[in-house]
Structure formats: C-alpha cells, structure tokens
Amino acid sequence: MLGKRLDYQVEENKIHFFFEKEEAFLEVITESIMNVFVPYETKGHRSKAIEGEKAVRTDFEVKDCGSYVSVATKQLEARVYDGFYVDFYRDGKSICEDYRSGRILRPLLSEKSLEVLKAEGHDVSAGASGSYPVQTVKKMDGDEKFYGLGDKTGFLNKRDYEYENWNSDIPQAHTDSYRALYKSIPFLITLKKESVYGIFFDNTYRSYVNLGKENQAYFYYGADAGNLDYYFIAGDTMPDIVGGYTYLTGRTPLPQLWTLGYHQSRWGYDSADCIKKVAGKYRELDIPCDTMHFDIDYMDGYRVFTWNEKDYGDPAGTIQELADEGFKAVCIIDPGVKLDPGYEKYDEGIAGDYFAKTPEGEVYVNAVWPGDSVYPDFGQPKVRKWWAENQKFLTDIGVAGVWNDMNEPASFHGELPSDVVFTDEDQKSTHAAMHNVYGHLMSKATYEGLKEQTGKRPFVITRACYAGSQKYTTVWTGDNQSLWSHLQMAVPQLCNLGLSGLAFAGTDVGGFGADCTAELLCRWVQVGAFSPLFRNHSSNGSIYQEPWQFGEKTVDIYRKFVELRYRLLPYLYDLFAECEKTGLPIMRPLVLHYEKDENTWNLNDEFLVGEHLVVAPVLEQGQTKKMVYLPEGIWYDFNTGKRYEGKQYYLVDAPLDTCPMFAKAGSMIPAYEVMQYVGEKPYDTLNMLVFPGEGTYVHYQDNGSDFAYQDGAYNEYTFTQQENGEVTMKMGKEGYDKPYKKIEYIFVGK
The missing domain is CATH 2.60.40.1180 (Golgi alpha-mannosidase II)
Structure with a gap:
C-alpha cells in the first residue's frame, strides 16, 4: 500500500503518519470511533454527511511497539503497521483486521464470450473487477453477518453479495441481484460471534462493496476516486453502532404528527376534481387519511414552481378545499428546470449562473419530464439558497410538504457524463464526485426553505440521498412493483434503511408499477401500517389501487389497519422522539436487540416496532397461517392477550384480515x-x-x-x-x- 512507516507525529486528536509513498492519518473521534484517512485527492474531508466537529477531547495513548504503532482509548485500539494496514482491537482481542494477501480477482471473459452473452441479451456489466484507485480490504473470519447499506435490494443479511453506491433511477422490477438503487449509504454493520462494529466509508464517488462474494477470505470497499476516508465504530451491541454512526451523520428529527398518518397518492390523478373525489371517498368510507399527494401533472408543462390552473384550478383554492376536509397537500418537485427562455425559473438560473455546465463552459442540457432541461448546481450555496426561497411558491398556496423526485439525478437521454461541471461549495467539481450527493443537497435546500418560511418541522420526501440525509428528509424506496416479491423485500429493505440512519422510510403500499390485487393490497397495508412513512402510491397506466377498487371486504380490512395506525400514533411518535436522541429506528430487525440469537440473524419476514412489539406479517400469496419466531422472554398476542414463551417458533392463524402481532411482557x-x-x-x-x-x-x-x-x-x-x-x-x-x-x-x- 503506502510502503514502510518512516515517522509519525501526534497532533491533538490526530496521529499523522509518514510512509514511503504517502502520508496518512488516524484520528480519535471519541472513545469508540476512529477515522482512517489517506488524502489521495484533497487534504481535508469535505464531508457532506458529517456536519460540524465530531471529535471530542478523549484520553488516548500512542505507543511505538516496533512493528506497529498502537493508538488506544479505553474502548478501542488501532494498530497501525507498515503500508498503513490498520487492525482494530477491543480488550486485547482482534475484531477487524486489514487483509494482507491481496485480492483474488475474477478472470476476464474473452471478447468472444462477451459477444455471445451480449447477443443473447445477457447483462455483462458485472465482469471482472480490478483493484480500485481507493480501496480497503478487510479479513473475514467466517462468522460475519452484514447489515445496513441503505436501500439495497435482497435480504436483511448482505453476506455473499456485492453492491455499488451509485444513485440510479431504475424503473424495472428490482431483484436481489441489483447492485445499485436510488440511495448511496456506504455504512456497514458487521456482526460476529464475539463482537460487533460498524464502518462508514465517506466517499461520494461511485463505490463498490463486496461482502465475501469475490472470496470468502475477505470483504472490500473500493471507489473510483477520492480519498480513503472511513470511520471505524466500536461498541458492545448493535444499538451502540447505530448510535455511533448517527452521532457522526445526524439523527432523524422529530416530525410533525400529521406526517405519521396515512398518505394517498397516484401518478395519474390528472385534475383537482380527481384528487378531491378520492379524498371525499376516504371520508365517506371512514378510512382515516391525512394527506393527498400531487404528482407531476399539477405543474404547468412540468415546469417546477408553477401550477396547471386549467386542470387543477386556483392553487390556493384547491388546497384550501382539501384543508377544509382535514387533508394536507404534498407536491412533487423535480430538479430538472425546463429549458425555456421566458420561464421565470430558467431565466433566474441563467442570470445567476445556477446550472451545471459542460467542460467547455456551456449550460449542460439533458431531458426529463419537461423535455430539454437544465440541472441546478446544488453544490453552490447560492443555488441552495435560491432553491430554498422558491419553496415559498408552494408554502404561500398552502402546501404542507415537498416530495423531491428524479434527483439521482435522472435523465432521459443517457446518464450525465462524469465530467459535467458541478460545484463543491467553494471549488469546482464534477458529476462523478457530486452525483451521489445531488439528492442530498436538494433535500437540504428544500428543508431549509420550508423551515424558514413556515417555522414548522419540514416534511420533505426524497428518492435519492446519501449518508446523513436523515437530518433533512424522509425517504421511500422508489419505483417498486405490485409483486409479492416486492412486498417480501419491503421488510428487510426498510429495516436496513433504519439501521443506516434513515429512520423515516416507507415503500409504496400496494406497489407503484404493475397491477395490484385485492389480496396483495390487504397484506401490504398490514406492513404499511407499521412503516414510518405510510403511503399508497401507484403509477399511471396501472389499475387504480385505492381500497374501494377491490370491493367491500378489502375496504373493511384496509380500514382496520389504517385505524390501527391511528390508534398507535402516540407510540410511533414516542419512537421518533427516542430516535432523535439515540438514532435507533422505528422499524427494527429483531437482530438489533437480539444479536446473540442466531434465529434472528437472517430473519427477513418479521420486524420490531420499537422494542415492545413484534410484527410478523403474511408475505406469501394464499397463506393463512404464519410461522412466527418470538425471541427470548414472554410475549402476548396483541389482540387476544394469549401468552407465549419466547425463543421458539409458533404456527399461528393469519386469515386475510389478521396480521400477527405480539407485545413483550411488561409493555x-x-x-x-x-x-x-x-x-x-x-x-x-x-x-x-x-x-x-x-x-x-x-x-x-x-x-x-x-x-x-x-x-x-x-x-x-x-x-x-x-x-x-x-x-x-x-x-x-x-x-x-x-x-x-x-x-x-x-x-x-x-
């Protein structure tokens, strides 16, 4: 790596190492958090996830032990060797070591093989991967379980899979093999038999995580460029690790209470009359609902910060009519600004030099919903201020929340080239460096605008984000489908988002794309009722999926679980108050509190709501019984009060109108x-x-x-x-x- 160690200096909390090929740093952040940093690209961190100084005065000892330098607090020891190999110890026992032997790369396919695979339609993008310009490889002992990484598809435990951090707009049905999705949260929790730790890799470039798929001897993190910059987080338990990570990147703030109610949305409510009819039907059927969402058609020609008065009437009047019936309005806003001289927002952006540019200095143009569009350069503070001020258009007409979409950033004419010029605060940058934080910075600007203009806790939803976005926004999992496999994936996906700091998260209840069925909707609302963000949303072109579309039985079941949600609002609100203090999510995998119980390590179809409730929804078509695992302790059926001994499985009845739920003794x-x-x-x-x-x-x-x-x-x-x-x-x-x-x-x- 960096060659032999030549010298080191202690500079307050930092130990500055000098190697033959490069300088490197180890910084003590707290007793249980250390930062490993190699300044390949910039001398400082320039983090978007971590705001403010997190290092605190900490007692630690630095000792030259010959072959390594020991840096030790009361809770954590780092041993730094030649090459800047860094091993971590607790109580004298190794918990994580750098892998010394070098990666064993997969062989390249021949050109002939690639052509044959391509001809038959196979995806060959996951071919051999070499060493990355920025890379750290960690030894595996064989008992590792991996959690976190945000919204990645598949199962709760990410062992034996590989992923990429590159925010991607993918409308196709998401499967276990997808390496990237809308969010880049490069935070990983590693659970072992005798220890647990977290690593946050703070690098915004396209990055890669391979968790034993390449070789069972190691896992690795690599990036295309930037610095080697990671935070090692130690603790006694998984909640300690989540607490340490959210100490660094921030915690989900307490939301307004109404945001925890039920939300109704559809891309395809193409007029104010349509939205008002749907809202009226909820009141007629006595199904509680707090919020109606306005998708892209409410805008004039998809121009952001405009209103389509032809189809949606007077904006303030339309929103007031909904408010009179107890509904809040949430409006979608995309980042793409229509290229349209004479359109106020485009003209302001051109005059203020607010848009991303080509390397030659021209405003960069791609296409999204309005057609040819330009992209605000949210890395500029003045652009975020401008965007924040533009929220006034929405708040002045009574809009209560803003839904940020298409902010990967999405584009219809191919991905933005990596050399498109963006800004990183006070210096020029590129799309390659700023892509993964584009949605994060847009959400930050939106949050700050809503806070300034309303004085209330802002309600922002985003599709794309980065580590630390939880300070500004809630998230949803993007364009899922009306598939049983996507309902099944919702549980581990939301649990891992929670472990990754994004506590306020949800999926589109019923699925966004494809056509829902009555049974699928009934089972999905049983998950949605406990998801922090509870929204039914569907796509233009799919069948309508409001509950009354499927008959009276579905309406009754749907109402039952929406009413349960409203009964439990104070419990959910308590969990958000706790989250702001501790970082612990609302929806939690059982392994978070029962990490010594091997039955929880790969439990994909149950979850905890706080520490007091186990929810075991039916996720299989046609299933009317559920195999439920209850961890140690005594548990009571939430509805019947029946007593169960923990640490064993039970087969319980679960007809279509029933979601098995259990409260812990003493709850x-x-x-x-x-x-x-x-x-x-x-x-x-x-x-x-x-x-x-x-x-x-x-x-x-x-x-x-x-x-x-x-x-x-x-x-x-x-x-x-x-x-x-x-x-x-x-x-x-x-x-x-x-x-x-x-x-x-x-x-x-x-």
Whole structure:
C-alpha cells in the first residue's frame, strides 16, 4: 500500500503518519470511533454527511511497539503497521483486521464470450473487477453477518453479495441481484460471534462493496476516486453502532404528527376534481387519511414552481378545499428546470449562473419530464439558497410538504457524463464526485426553505440521498412493483434503511408499477401500517389501487389497519422522539436487540416496532397461517392477550384480515382514539395498553408541529408497572401546556 512507516507525529486528536509513498492519518473521534484517512485527492474531508466537529477531547495513548504503532482509548485500539494496514482491537482481542494477501480477482471473459452473452441479451456489466484507485480490504473470519447499506435490494443479511453506491433511477422490477438503487449509504454493520462494529466509508464517488462474494477470505470497499476516508465504530451491541454512526451523520428529527398518518397518492390523478373525489371517498368510507399527494401533472408543462390552473384550478383554492376536509397537500418537485427562455425559473438560473455546465463552459442540457432541461448546481450555496426561497411558491398556496423526485439525478437521454461541471461549495467539481450527493443537497435546500418560511418541522420526501440525509428528509424506496416479491423485500429493505440512519422510510403500499390485487393490497397495508412513512402510491397506466377498487371486504380490512395506525400514533411518535436522541429506528430487525440469537440473524419476514412489539406479517400469496419466531422472554398476542414463551417458533392463524402481532411482557403501549385525521379533535385522552409483567415506559407529548419542544415545551409521563399489575404514573417533565385530561388503562393478557 503506502510502503514502510518512516515517522509519525501526534497532533491533538490526530496521529499523522509518514510512509514511503504517502502520508496518512488516524484520528480519535471519541472513545469508540476512529477515522482512517489517506488524502489521495484533497487534504481535508469535505464531508457532506458529517456536519460540524465530531471529535471530542478523549484520553488516548500512542505507543511505538516496533512493528506497529498502537493508538488506544479505553474502548478501542488501532494498530497501525507498515503500508498503513490498520487492525482494530477491543480488550486485547482482534475484531477487524486489514487483509494482507491481496485480492483474488475474477478472470476476464474473452471478447468472444462477451459477444455471445451480449447477443443473447445477457447483462455483462458485472465482469471482472480490478483493484480500485481507493480501496480497503478487510479479513473475514467466517462468522460475519452484514447489515445496513441503505436501500439495497435482497435480504436483511448482505453476506455473499456485492453492491455499488451509485444513485440510479431504475424503473424495472428490482431483484436481489441489483447492485445499485436510488440511495448511496456506504455504512456497514458487521456482526460476529464475539463482537460487533460498524464502518462508514465517506466517499461520494461511485463505490463498490463486496461482502465475501469475490472470496470468502475477505470483504472490500473500493471507489473510483477520492480519498480513503472511513470511520471505524466500536461498541458492545448493535444499538451502540447505530448510535455511533448517527452521532457522526445526524439523527432523524422529530416530525410533525400529521406526517405519521396515512398518505394517498397516484401518478395519474390528472385534475383537482380527481384528487378531491378520492379524498371525499376516504371520508365517506371512514378510512382515516391525512394527506393527498400531487404528482407531476399539477405543474404547468412540468415546469417546477408553477401550477396547471386549467386542470387543477386556483392553487390556493384547491388546497384550501382539501384543508377544509382535514387533508394536507404534498407536491412533487423535480430538479430538472425546463429549458425555456421566458420561464421565470430558467431565466433566474441563467442570470445567476445556477446550472451545471459542460467542460467547455456551456449550460449542460439533458431531458426529463419537461423535455430539454437544465440541472441546478446544488453544490453552490447560492443555488441552495435560491432553491430554498422558491419553496415559498408552494408554502404561500398552502402546501404542507415537498416530495423531491428524479434527483439521482435522472435523465432521459443517457446518464450525465462524469465530467459535467458541478460545484463543491467553494471549488469546482464534477458529476462523478457530486452525483451521489445531488439528492442530498436538494433535500437540504428544500428543508431549509420550508423551515424558514413556515417555522414548522419540514416534511420533505426524497428518492435519492446519501449518508446523513436523515437530518433533512424522509425517504421511500422508489419505483417498486405490485409483486409479492416486492412486498417480501419491503421488510428487510426498510429495516436496513433504519439501521443506516434513515429512520423515516416507507415503500409504496400496494406497489407503484404493475397491477395490484385485492389480496396483495390487504397484506401490504398490514406492513404499511407499521412503516414510518405510510403511503399508497401507484403509477399511471396501472389499475387504480385505492381500497374501494377491490370491493367491500378489502375496504373493511384496509380500514382496520389504517385505524390501527391511528390508534398507535402516540407510540410511533414516542419512537421518533427516542430516535432523535439515540438514532435507533422505528422499524427494527429483531437482530438489533437480539444479536446473540442466531434465529434472528437472517430473519427477513418479521420486524420490531420499537422494542415492545413484534410484527410478523403474511408475505406469501394464499397463506393463512404464519410461522412466527418470538425471541427470548414472554410475549402476548396483541389482540387476544394469549401468552407465549419466547425463543421458539409458533404456527399461528393469519386469515386475510389478521396480521400477527405480539407485545413483550411488561409493555405499556400508548394509544389514541381513532380520528379521520390528526387534529380532527384534541387528543385529550391517552389510553395505555398494559401487558402483564414488570416494566417502565416513558411517553412523550408536545404540540406535534413546530420547534418549541427544543426549548422545553414538552411533557414526559413515566409509567411503571409492578409484578402484581399495579401501574403508576409520574410526570418527569411538564413543559407543554396541554396535558391529557384523562389517562385510561386497558389491561391485555393474563
């Protein structure tokens, strides 16, 4: 790698190493986090994911041990060898070592073989891969399980798969073999028999992760360019690792309460009348709904920050009509600005030099929905400010949230060339470097604009993002399909997004593309009801998939689970309050809290909601029974109260209207009265669902809207249950002036 070590210097928290071929750095960030850095391209980090100084004063010891230099805190030791090989230890035991022997590359296919494969239509893009300009290879001991990496397809445990981090607009049906999707979150949790650790590879170029597929002796991370810049995160448990990663990259902030309600959307609601009819039908059928989404047709010729008055009427009037019935409006905004002299936003961008350019200095043009379009250069602070100010067009007419789409960035005339000129804050850059953070920076600008103009907690949705985007936006998994395999994939996909810091995430309930069925929709709403973002969305050209399209039975089942969602709103809100403090997601794989239990390592069809609820949805067509694994402890059926001993499997009944759910012994779950939308009536009464066993639960309450909670305007209620079933409540914090008028206890189970 870098040759022999010549010298080193300790510079505050950094140890500066001098090798024959290159300089390198090891920085102590905290007692359990260290940064490994080789400045191949820039001297500094220039991170988009990490904002502010994260290194804190930490006691550590540096010792020259001859063949290596030891850098040790109370929690973590790094041993730095010649070549800048870095091994990590805890309590004197190795937990992660660099692989010394070199990668064993797959042989190249001959030109003849490639031509034959291409002729028959095979994808040959995953051919042999050589060593990358930026690369780190880690030894595998054989017992590794891998989690995280954002929205990658496939199963919960990523062992034996390979992936790329390159935000990609892929409308085809996503399968297990897809290496890249819409998001690039290069964060990996490695679970071993005796240890657990995380690595965050902070490099925005196209990068590659191979988790034992190339060779069972190692896993690797490589990138096309940039610095070698990764953070090693140690801890005792998986929650420690998630906490360390979100300490670095930021945590999902507390959202407005209405955003946790049910959302309805479709690309194909092509007029205001259509949207109002759908909204009215939800009220007629008493299916709770908070939000109607406006897809691209509401714009005038797909020009961003305009309104199609011909089909959608007066914008403020249309949105007010929905508001009168309790609906919020969320509007889509794409980054592509129509090339149209005389169109205000295009003219402003040209005058302000806001758009990406060719290497020759011309404004770069591709095509998206408006036709020929240009791309805002969000790496420029002045462009983000301009984009933030443009949100005023939406907020002035009453729009409550913004849905950012097509921001990989997508393009209809081939991918943007790698040498298109963008900006990285104060210096010129390229599409190759800025592609993966384009959606991140667009979301940041949108968030800041909404916050400035409304004073409320912004609701932003994005399709494309990077590590750290959770500070600004919720996400959905993009253009899924109405396929049972995509319902099955939703559980591990959302769980891994949560482990990757993106706690506010969801899939399109029912599937976006293709045609849904009644049974598939009934099973999907049973997953959606527990997903942080709960939205039914479908594509133009597919059959409509509002529940009433499938008959009365489907309506009744759909209503049942949407109502369950609204009952559980205070529990979900509590989990978001916890997430802002700890980084722990709302929807969690069982392995997060039961990592020593090998039955959880590859559990793809169940999940936890917080620590207190196990949800085991049916994900197979025609299935009316479910094999459920319950981890250690005592569990109670959420609906019947039946008692179960943990650490074993059960075959339970699961007819179409039933989703198996289990509460842990001692759980106390807060619930509200069902309303048709958040704010229909005041939440004066809190119901506590109490399950047998000792336990403590802290419930959080604030105004559900603005940032007053950051100044102490919130209440905390601490509930304690004794073994004999006696429950007491004590106010731990009284800062919100509308406490509950009544708290009722509902005892479930024996």
